[in-house]
Amino acid sequence: MKKELIRLVDCTMAFDGEIVLNAINLTIHNKEFLTLLGPSGCGKTTTLRIIGGFETPTSGSVLFDGVRINEVPPHKRRVNTVFQKYALFPHLNVFENVAFGLRIPQSVPVTEGGKTRQKKVRLQEAEIGQRVQDALELVGLKGYHRRRVHQLSGGQQQRVAIARAIVNRPQVLLLDEPLGALDLKLRKEMQHELKEIQQQVGITFVYVTHDQEEALTMSDTVVVMNQGNIQQIGTPVDIYNEPVNAFVADFIGESNIIQGVMHRDNDVSFAGKRFLCVDSGFDPDQPVDVVIRPEDVRLTAPKDGQLRGTVNSVTFKGVFYEIYVDVGELEWMVHSTAAPKVGDEVGLCLTPEDIHVMDRPDLFPEGAEALTIEDIDPEPDFEDKYVDEEPPEAEL
């Protein structure tokens, strides 16, 4: 098990009384590649800025190696950041851009006569040269040290930004959508390279993206966020195969999300039929969300299907066809290597393992006001909150 490095404990962030992070708890381990994933505005950058020391949480603690660092300024944390806009110095060449942070005198603790004090030290020029060369080699820019920033492509500028961030050997690198400005092909190349760089330098990466494929490709751990809340933390495989709720299922890959009723363990109804499933532990006849991945639906002859439908559209996607099938009131998405024709009658088959039954949380009921600071009651009391009105009922 990897060692714990950073921990956020009940971290809440409010701007002008409006909560944008809602008491999140998160543990980041040493040498982990952890990705914060979620739609725009869900609080990813704010979380990163709290870890980096650019924001202090309204309440809660930030721990580094078990020590509370809420008040420690960014330059005193063993953390470096690659921002969304990489902000290289245009008047400096590649070498000087990367060397910049190394030329700033560093405070190091020195112990003399039993007393520890901070002493400013400057690196020798030879040491700076060596470190810059090593960093440039690591990001695949060996030999580019004399180039001007404006002579570089977008991908090369991004590499310089990464070299600049790793050159002073932080323990943690924070990356905020660093590949956002690159075109798709380059982005894919850089995804693999970043992962390699992380493994070679052996430091912790906390990476922010709204791109689920990017998160699944690169990460050891994915943290799915929505509206200031952490929805799920897990490996890419866990998150993909066992999403905890319909939001995660929908955000990670494509899914058919169907409302159903869980009668008892392994027995669920949806789309007007009863199915065997592998889930258990729900209340009797509990309303649930049923999530089915398009690649898990098998197309058959109509008479062999558990469900029947009519093909609505067929789109070639390179490796598979994306097929929409009308099944009663619902339209299902199916991925298949076989291509039926629009208007064909087809059968749909599911195995119990492909049916994912989930609680249906009513986290953000329609018409609900945004959370405000008053909502974080230190001792929340359900009765008090709804004193004038009936508690809202879960929608069926």
Ligand SMILES: Nc1ncnc2c1ncn2[C@@H]1O[C@H](COP(=O)(O)OP(=O)(O)O)[C@@H](O)[C@H]1O
């Ligand atoms: N300095 C700020 N002042 C006011 N609101 C902010 C500030 N920073 C972020 N926000 C708000 O907090 C929410 C989360 O923002 P952010 O963390 O940047 O989301 P993400 O990076 O996931 O897109 C957004 O609604 C944003 O407008």
Ligand SMILES: [Mg+2]
């Ligand atoms: Mg952001």
